Amino acid sequence: KAVLRRAAFGFAILTGLVGTPPLRSQPEASRLPYRDVRLPVEQRVADLLSRMTLEEKVAQTRGIWLQKALIKDEKGSFSEAKARVALKFGIGEVGRPSEIEGSLGETREAADEAVHVNDIQRFLLEKTRLGIPTIIHEEALHGLAARGATSFPSAIALAGTWDVNLIESVFQAVAQETRARGVAQVLTPVLDVARDPRWGRTEETYGEDPYLVSRIGAACIRGLQGSGPAPDKNHVIATAKHFAVHGQPEAGINAGPGNYSERIIREVFLPPFKAAVTEAGVMSVMASYNEIDRILGHANKWLLNRILREEWGFHGFVVSDYGGIQRLAAIHHVAADSAQAAKRALEAGVDVELPVDNDWPNAINYDTLVQQVREKRIDEETLDKAVARVLRAKFLLGLFEDPYGDPALAGKASNSPQHRSLALQAAREALVLLKNKDRTLPLDRSRLKSVAVIGPNAAICHLGGYSDDPGRLVSVLDGIRAKAGKELRVDYALGCKISKRDEGFRSWYRNDIEPADPAENVKLIAQAARVAGENDAVVLVLGGNENTAREAWFNTWETRDYDHPGDRDNLDLPGQQDELVRAVLATGKPTVVVLINGSPLSANYVAEHVPAIIEGWYLGQETGHAVADVLFGDYNPAGRLPITFPRTAGQLPAYYNYKPSAKRGYLFADQTPLFPFGHGLSYTTFRYERLKVTPEKIGPAGKAVVSVDVTNTGDRTGEEVVQLYIRDEVSSVTRPVKELKGFRRVQLNPGQTAKVEFPVGFEELAFYNEDMKLVVEPGAFTVMVGPNSVDLKTAGLEVAAP
Numbered sequence: 001k002a003v004l005r006r007a008a009f010g011f012a013i014l015t016g017l018v019g020t021p022p023l024r025s026q027p028e029a030s031r032l033p034y035r036d037v038r039l040p041v042e043q044r045v046a047d048l049l050s051r052m053t054l055e056e057k058v059a060q061t062r063g064i065w066l067q068k069a070l071i072k073d074e075k076g077s078f079s080e081a082k083a084r085v086a087l088k089f090g091i092g093e094v095g096r097p098s099e100i101e102g103s104l105g106e107t108r109e110a111a112d113e114a115v116h117v118n119d120i121q122r123f124l125l126e127k128t129r130l131g132i133p134t135i136i137h138e139e140a141l142h143g144l145a146a147r148g149a150t151s152f153p154s155a156i157a158l159a160g161t162w163d164v165n166l167i168e169s170v171f172q173a174v175a176q177e178t179r180a181r182g183v184a185q186v187l188t189p190v191l192d193v194a195r196d197p198r199w200g201r202t203e204e205t206y207g208e209d210p211y212l213v214s215r216i217g218a219a220c221i222r223g224l225q226g227s228g229p230a231p232d233k234n235h236v237i238a239t240a241k242h243f244a245v246h247g248q249p250e251a252g253i254n255a256g257p258g259n260y261s262e263r264i265i266r267e268v269f270l271p272p273f274k275a276a277v278t279e280a281g282v283m284s285v286m287a288s289y290n291e292i293d294r295i296l297g298h299a300n301k302w303l304l305n306r307i308l309r310e311e312w313g314f315h316g317f318v319v320s321d322y323g324g325i326q327r328l329a330a331i332h333h334v335a336a337d338s339a340q341a342a343k344r345a346l347e348a349g350v351d352v353e354l355p356v357d358n359d360w361p362n363a364i365n366y367d368t369l370v371q372q373v374r375e376k377r378i379d380e381e382t383l384d385k386a387v388a389r390v391l392r393a394k395f396l397l398g399l400f401e402d403p404y405g406d407p408a409l410a411g412k413a414s415n416s417p418q419h420r421s422l423a424l425q426a427a428r429e430a431l432v433l434l435k436n437k438d439r440t441l442p443l444d445r446s447r448l449k450s451v452a453v454i455g456p457n458a459a460i461c462h463l464g465g466y467s468d469d470p471g472r473l474v475s476v477l478d479g480i481r482a483k484a485g486k487e488l489r490v491d492y493a494l495g496c497k498i499s500k501r502d503e504g505f506r507s508w509y510r511n512d513i514e515p516a517d518p519a520e521n522v523k524l525i526a527q528a529a530r531v532a533g534e535n536d537a538v539v540l541v542l543g544g545n546e547n548t549a550r551e552a553w554f555n556t557w558e559t560r561d562y563d564h565p566g567d568r569d570n571l572d573l574p575g576q577q578d579e580l581v582r583a584v585l586a587t588g589k590p591t592v593v594v595l596i597n598g599s600p601l602s603a604n605y606v607a608e609h610v611p612a613i614i615e616g617w618y619l620g621q622e623t624g625h626a627v628a629d630v631l632f633g634d635y636n637p638a639g640r641l642p643i644t645f646p647r648t649a650g651q652l653p654a655y656y657n658y659k660p661s662a663k664r665g666y667l668f669a670d671q672t673p674l675f676p677f678g679h680g681l682s683y684t685t686f687r688y689e690r691l692k693v694t695p696e697k698i699g700p701a702g703k704a705v706v707s708v709d710v711t712n713t714g715d716r717t718g719e720e721v722v723q724l725y726i727r728d729e730v731s732s733v734t735r736p737v738k739e740l741k742g743f744r745r746v747q748l749n750p751g752q753t754a755k756v757e758f759p760v761g762f763e764e765l766a767f768y769n770e771d772m773k774l775v776v777e778p779g780a781f782t783v784m785v786g787p788n789s790v791d792l793k794t795a796g797l798e799v800a801a802p
Contacts, residue, residue, distance in 0.1 A: 182405025479624020
């Protein structure tokens with residue numbers, strides 16, 4: 001009778017006639033093998049998987065976005081009554097619990113988010129049949145994108161530090177703030193190699209070079225996940241995205257096709273992801289929206305299975321980009337409906353759909369898996385593999401034992417004094433001194449009585465996309481006023497507007513972006529010129545903002561209108577900022593320009609006529625203090641460009657590691673970049689000498705050491721970013737004119753010399769030959785070392801035939 005009762009009850013569960021009984025209420029539940037922490041994780045996964053119904057398995061492949069009304073009440077709090085319906089079979093992931101009503105709505109304080117997360121996890125552990133916790137995820141591109149969390153410099157700015165130790169420290173801090181809230185996964189880092197700065201998401205990347213992106217990306221992952229075999233309670237799962245070839249979209253349009261050859265894909269776009277998997281042990285990967293050779297990232301078996309899992313040995317789980325599976329049917333028409341889209345994605349290797357949500361039309365993609373498995377359209381073994389990978393991550397995270405956040409620690413860790421200090425350090429290191437004619441900088445306070453701070457970015461602390469309110473925003477104007485004290489008068493003028501809405505970091509979600517009113521700007525420019533003329537020096541704070549370069553997306557799926565554009569067809573200073581510069585320079589007052597922006601700008605007039613220029617990118621919450629420290633000489637800048645600044649969009653592609661035939665130039669134009677990759681100046685000077693390669697001849701599997709002496713020849717302590725480039729002189733396939741293969745950021749006192757060494761071996765010399773095999777070919781190589789990709793000393797290295 002007991003067997004018959006269980007069978008009847010099981011049938012009722014499967015057909016939705018009754019709710020799922022809570023297995024945890026049974027005394028024997030705690031003794032089941034999958035709850036035994038002493039057992040190997042793989043054994044626990046197998047045991048749990050064997051106990052799951054088909055509905056429970058499919059639930060683990062789904063994710064929901066908490067801003068929806070699925071599991072919250074009218075006040076935004078967790079609703080157990082709704083959860084009993086929406087989460088009856090459990091859930092794989094829950095996204096962005098920091099949001100109450102949505103991306104533009106109210107967000108939770110740190111402690112409140114931890115409480116909310118705990119409510120969700122407690123329900124899943126105690127009120128569902130198998131007690132499977134969920135993975136909570138948030139965005140953390142440059143700090144946890146949640147209210148009160150520390151906002152560090154944007155990704156492109158962090159790359160400009162060329163400091164892997166700093167990057168690791170930054171993301172250790174991010175992980176601590178995140179995990180304290182009960183969040184166990186972040187959708188970070190972006191490992192796209194940015195090869196077209198028209199693309200609005202350039203700010204989210206670590207630049208144009210695969211080696212630099214690999215080093216910065218691996219450091220980020222180590223910081224987030226920690227050094228253990230799995231993240232502890234102070235660390236989180238990192239998610240490498242967007243896999244792959246997402247950083248050079250056709251025409252610079254976000255999510256456009258990435259139709260490149262396999263050789264270019266393997267040598268340019270895949271190395272950061274390979275390093276993430278094989279070196280840093282990343283636990284999650286996100287598929288990309290774009291297509292390669294007409295195969296979408298969310299349906300690409302070659303990428304997700306052959307390369308990621310078979311070649312690289314990836315054992316983690318793959319998540320979709322938001323709405324990525326729905327796009328297979330709704331936009332690209334490679335699937336007839338949601339069911340077919342789900343089948344293609346699952347069989348290609350996408351384990352979790354983020355998000356299955358009522359915001360997407362017909363967004364029932366992975367919900368169809370139950371029926372498709374029953375009808376034998378999908379092999380249940382394929383589903384089991386995806387579910388096992390998700391469960392494995394949950395066991396490794398320790399969520400079955402302790403999935404909870406710590407409200408007290410969440411409040412204490414968020415924007416703590418230590419993290420604020422780290423944010424300031426990162427902002428200082430990210431600043432790049434692009435030009436300093438006649439030693440205009442640093443400004444000498446003893447010779448100034450007043451300074452005018454002018455420009456559309458002077459009084460606003462721009463953070464860039466994927467940001468929330470950190471509760472602390474220091475604009476350039478704020479920073480200069482704090483630095484000036486009572487001894488130096490600081491006047492301010494807006495100068496001009498870039499767009500009608502220049503509110504700051506939160507505006508990147510808006511659709512209704514319009515250019516500024518030219519007539520209004522004429523008046524503002526005249527006013528700014530008067531203010532400039534009344535002061536001893538001028539700091540112009542120019543650039544772009546969260547509206548003028550950002551992630552672009554569709555809001556209207558039915559018509560597929562591109563109603564949230566974010567990419568640009570030119571790289572000039574937007575608005576009437578050049579006119580503002582002309583008016584200020586006409587006053588004859590010493591002028592410095594600080595650029596605040598998310599991607600390279602073709603600021604030709606500024607570069608030619610302004611004596612001193614600082615690139616700031618988006619520097620995070622401590623922007624103003626960092627800029628003021630550099631302007632007045634309290635910090636010696638040492639940042640370097642992680643991406644080339646072209647003179648015009650017509651120069652694109654402008655990356656430094658081009659092919660020998662690529663830079664013949666255009667009529668009536670300078671083919672050199674405005675500022676080259678790796679460029680950055682200092683308030684001191686450095687000399688490079690005694691470049692050596694030891695030994696000068698090696699075999700294909702051998703190793704050499706490149707060494708150079710770097711001396712601080714100036715009168716103040718400074719840091720130099722020493723860069724190693726290599727060129728293969730004769731090869732079976734064409735090779736770039738040079739490739740970055742090493743860098744070191746070193747600090748030197750005046751007169752001090754440091755011997756900087758780089759290893760050179762197979763990893764630095766290998767490329768894919770005609771047969772698509774990774775080899776080192778015998779022959780001559782040129783080794784180049786210097787402070788940027790242009791000013792280089794050279795030496796030779798010979799690789800002998802085996």
